[in-house]
Amino acid sequence: MWVIILILFLACSLILKNPKVKGLIGEKHVSNILNKLDPQENILLNDLYIPKENGQTTQIDHLLISNKGLFVIEMKNYSGWILGSEKSQNWTQLIYKRKEKFYNPIWQNSTHIKALENYLGDTLAGVPIYSIIVFGKNATLKFKEPFSKAQVIKSNQLLNVINSTSIAAPLPHFKMKKIQSQLSMLVLKESKARKERAKEHVHNIKREMAARNTMISNDICPRCGGKLVMRKGKNGQFHGCSNYPKCRFTA
Numbered sequence: 001m002w003v004i005i006l007i008l009f010l011a012c013s014l015i016l017k018n019p020k021v022k023g024l025i026g027e028k029h030v031s032n033i034l035n036k037l038d039p040q041e042n043i044l045l046n047d048l049y050i051p052k053e054n055g056q057t058t059q060i061d062h063l064l065i066s067n068k069g070l071f072v073i074e075m076k077n078y079s080g081w082i083l084g085s086e087k088s089q090n091w092t093q094l095i096y097k098r099k100e101k102f103y104n105p106i107w108q109n110s111t112h113i114k115a116l117e118n119y120l121g122d123t124l125a126g127v128p129i130y131s132i133i134v135f136g137k138n139a140t141l142k143f144k145e146p147f148s149k150a151q152v153i154k155s156n157q158l159l160n161v162i163n164s165t166s167i168a169a170p171l172p173h174f175k176m177k178k179i180q181s182q183l184s185m186l187v188l189k190e191s192k193a194r195k196e197r198a199k200e201h202v203h204n205i206k207r208e209m210a211a212r213n214t215m216i217s218n219d220i221c222p223r224c225g226g227k228l229v230m231r232k233g234k235n236g237q238f239h240g241c242s243n244y245p246k247c248r249f250t251a
């Protein structure tokens with residue numbers, strides 16, 4: 001009997017440690033929080049796939065259409081210390097003395113917002129857009145500088161941030177509905193179609209990484225198209241963009 005309980009316990013803790021499962025729990029958690037907002041003034045869309053100009057898609061975790069504007073929310077369910085700045089390409093997760101790098105979520109969300117702006121076009125005229133990066137309760141945010149392009153918060157601050165956002169002239173309801181209807185076809189309800197899209201999404205990310213690496217190996221800066229040059233730093237040689245300091249790309 002005890003052996004079975006022990007095995008079940010171990011299996012559960014293994015499942016919960018899986019980053020994919022963790023991510024899904026985190027996203028559920030954020031939509032539960034956002035569902036507490038007044039439905040008259042807020043429309044929540046989860047898991048949106050926005051087409052980009054190059055024919056690929058980019059995924060938005062949560063989009064809140066509110067009478068205050070659009071809140072574009074990116075969930076990062078990471079534990080440990082989180083360090084990073086607005087300007088650095090990668091942020092760092094420090095956990096049990098282990099260092100993991102991840103792509104700057106403010107940049108990631110800027111890509112989402114740009115795709116959203118392109119997709120919605122004139123519908124967005126005069127509609128404020130807010131970028132919000134949300135970390136889960138197991139993260140300790142260790143940022144040295146304030147952010148200007150996004151709010152980077154923990155999930156328990158989310159309602160406060162939305163409620164304390166003020167707007168001189170709230171969006172009329174028909175405008176919110178118009179945005180919702182234009183985006184409605186980008187929400188995939190059918191799980192098979194959603195899986196296909198998710199697969200495509202991962203495939204696109206891989207392809208983008210490959211394209212980026214090809215550019216770097218041809219000494220082209222993937223961020224600005226400038227020439228990459230060899231530079232010497234205190235940790236040895238590295239590729240830097242010749243448009244420095246305008247472009248701070250390094251590889």
Ligand SMILES: [Zn+2]
Pocket residue numbers: 221222223224225226241242243247248249
């Ligand atoms: Zn560059």
